[in-house]
Structure formats: C-alpha cells, structure tokens
Amino acid sequence: MKRPLYSLRMHASLDGDHLSGAERLLARNAVAAAAAELVERALEHSAGSADRVRLSLELVDPGAVRYLQLPELRPLRVAGLAEGRRAAVALLAQCGIPHQVAELTLARLAEGAAPGGGNMRGAMLVAADSGARLEPDAARGVRASRMDLAGDTGRKLGERLRPLGLDNPHVREALVLAGKVAAAPGVLAELCWSDDPDYLAGYVCSADGGYRRISQLKAAGDRHGGRAFFLAPGTDLAALSAYLETTPVLFDRVGTIHPPSDWSRYAATLANRA
Numbered sequence: 001m002k003r004p005l006y007s008l009r010m011h012a013s014l015d016g017d018h019l020s021g022a023e024r025l026l027a028r029n030a031v032a033a034a035a036a037e038l039v040e041r042a043l044e045h046s047a048g049s050a051d052r053v054r055l056s057l058e059l060v061d062p063g064a065v066r067y068l069q070l071p072e073l074r075p076l077r078v079a080g081l082a083e084g085r086r087a088a089v090a091l092l093a094q095c096g097i098p099h100q101v102a103e104l105t106l107a108r109l110a111e112g113a114a115p116g117g118g119n120m121r122g123a124m125l126v127a128a129d130s131g132a133r134l135e136p137d138a139a140r141g142v143r144a145s146r147m148d149l150a151g152d153t154g155r156k157l158g159e160r161l162r163p164l165g166l167d168n169p170h171v172r173e174a175l176v177l178a179g180k181v182a183a184a185p186g187v188l189a190e191l192c193w194s195d196d197p198d199y200l201a202g203y204v205c206s207a208d209g210g211y212r213r214i215s216q217l218k219a220a221g222d223r224h225g226g227r228a229f230f231l232a233p234g235t236d237l238a239a240l241s242a243y244l245e246t247t248p249v250l251f252d253r254v255g256t257i258h259p260p261s262d263w264s265r266y267a268a269t270l271a272n273r274a
C-alpha cells in the first residue's frame, strides 16, 4: 500500500500584501518539521516579519502522483541587470516567444503585475502569440502546488548544488516548481524572478531548454517579482490550472547540472547552433 502524502502550503502577508509562499508534498513523518520551518521563514523574511501566516495541510491521493526528473540546470552569469534582461528575452525567443511579448511581460513583472502595481500571489498566464494575460484573477494568478523532491533526491541535489554555491531554498524550490510547470500541457516557457529584495537572480525554464538561471534579473532592494507562464495558442486553461494546482508531482531524479558560464559565451554557442 502506498504511504499517505500531505500537501503543505504556507502563505504569509504583511500589511495586507503578499510576502512569502511555499508548497511542499510530504510523508506524514516530515510534516511537523516542514511546517515549523515555513512559519519561521515567514517570520524571518528579508522584506519584513509576516503579520499573518496561513498554513494548510491536505491529504493527497498517493496513487495520483506523477514521478518526474528535475530539469537540467545551467547557471548563467550576467554583467548586470540590463544584460540579465536581454538574456531572458533571448532565451524566451529560443522557446518561441516573440521579442515584443517577452519584453512586455518583463515590463509587467518589473512594475508589479497585480492591479495597483503590487506582486501577484501566483503566476501570470501569458498568450505566447499576443502577450494577452489569460489568468482569471490578476491579483491571485495561478499557483503551482503539490510538488516536491522525493526520497533522497533532496540530498543528491544538495551535493551537486553545493560546489556551485547554489544549495539554498530559493534554487531548490524554484527548480521543483519550474519542473512541474515545464511539464504542464501548453506551457512553452516560464520566466521568474523573486520578490525577495535581496535575491536578484531569476530564470527562464522550458521542457527542452531546461532551467537557465540568470544571475541578475532585478536591482538590489527591488521588492517586485513574479512569474509568467507562456502558453501555446489553444491551450485548455481549465486542464492547465487543474494540473498546476492539483496533480501531485514528485521529482525522484536529478537532471544534469552544468558548471556556470558567462552569458556572452553561452549566447555565442546558441547563435552557432541556430
């Protein structure tokens, strides 16, 4: 018989604004420690200590779990914010996202994609061909949930990330989220940078290109961040949201982890391949 699994979610806010969120998918014996860690994270957030923290715990059917491999990871160093954003547009173009749509989406994230210029709680859904926003609620967006690392994948991932200085919760959790999103029906690519004012890196991820981490996508101290999922024309939004929000996904294999490279060098290899 398969062991029960629990979906644990944390949402923290400060003065009514979204501050921090996290998603885990765990066995019974790991629930208490993970819950304590998430509460602590909300209270110690670099943008301020949360004044409201909500935890939810839900039993999930272990028979519904999809087991996947984590995306391949390629760390890219950029010289600064401007080069980082140019790199993001170029990587999105490689995934079939027109330059104008990529630039419009970057601008929306930079300004704060929620109505009134705040951060959304989830992701924008962006039509890849037109740039139109398709998420039903522009403040909430769509949240990917019910995903985590399984078994000793966390330990193996840590061993490979540590020599690169990348073994931190940001990278681990983003890789898991991006892996679930890249496998979603209709998703061509994802763009993300954090809302944490001290964490300047971001990424572009796709099923074919893997997770390309860009060392800087925003300015130090900037509280704006967010995610955009770019959709192929004709994507079934109901099926996509159902997968993102409810299908449990566990990663039981680590993907290739490449050594860091400078964006300028990597861009040249992309140009040669084209």
Ligand code: AMP
Residues within 6 Å of the ligand: 021, 023, 119, 120, 121, 122, 123, 142, 143, 144, 145, 174, 177, 192, 193, 194, 195, 196, 225, 226, 227
């Ligand atoms: P973080 O990487 O946690 O700093 O989150 C950056 C932004 O990504 C947040 O402001 C949200 O807009 C979005 N986000 C965070 N968690 C999720 C999620 N589980 N699903 C979709 N979007 C998310």
